[in-house]
Amino acid sequence: MGNLKRNLWIAVDIIWSILMVAQIVLAFFFSKDWATAVRPIGWGFIFLSAIFGMLPIFTFRMKGRIEKRKSYMHTTKIVTSGIYAVIRHPQYMAGVLINIGLILISQHWLIIIIGVVSMVLIYLDALRADQNLILKFGKEYSDYAEKVPRLNFIAGIIRLIKRRTKD
Secondary structure (H helix, E strand, O other): OHHHHHHHHHHHHHHHHHHHHHHHHHHHHOOOHHHHHOHHHHHHHHHHHHHHHHHHHHHHHHHOOOOOOOOOOOOOOOOOOHHHHOOOOHHHHHHHHHHHHHHHHHOOHHHHHHHHHHHHHHHHHHHHHHHHHHHHHOHHHHHHHHHOOOOOHHHHHHHHHHHHHHO
16 A cells, blocks of 8 residues: 555655646746736736745754765754744645746646646645654654744745744
8 A cells, every 4th residue: 555655655756846847838838818918916926936945945954964975855953943934844835836837827728637637745844844744853853843834935934934933
């Protein structure tokens, strides 16, 4: 059963990756002229996604106690500072933001459907990541998860401000 579950999650990863690429390509073919008023907002989401996508690489490398020659994803300790003080899964959030941005840029029904399906799969993948991190780090990660939201960076900023003003 373990291999079946692992293969299912690999399939989920592949599917949402394909959907995201399809959405990126199709968004530029199916862009509506009348959508120009919200296009800058969509590009803002794309820009924000780049920040959420890149910050974890630097944060993990600096604070994750990664063994030499290992990927930045192979941390040996929980990182709870920097972007990880605001949101637990910033790179998944980057994927969600890209989807929202492309929906706003194109405003085409096909892009909306692909984006919604992709965002659901990304969310399910973030749930799986939490389960794996609880297995890897135990109560320490569970305690961290109670303080920092999975994907809601607005709530994360508010919680961070409350934590800092409480101290």
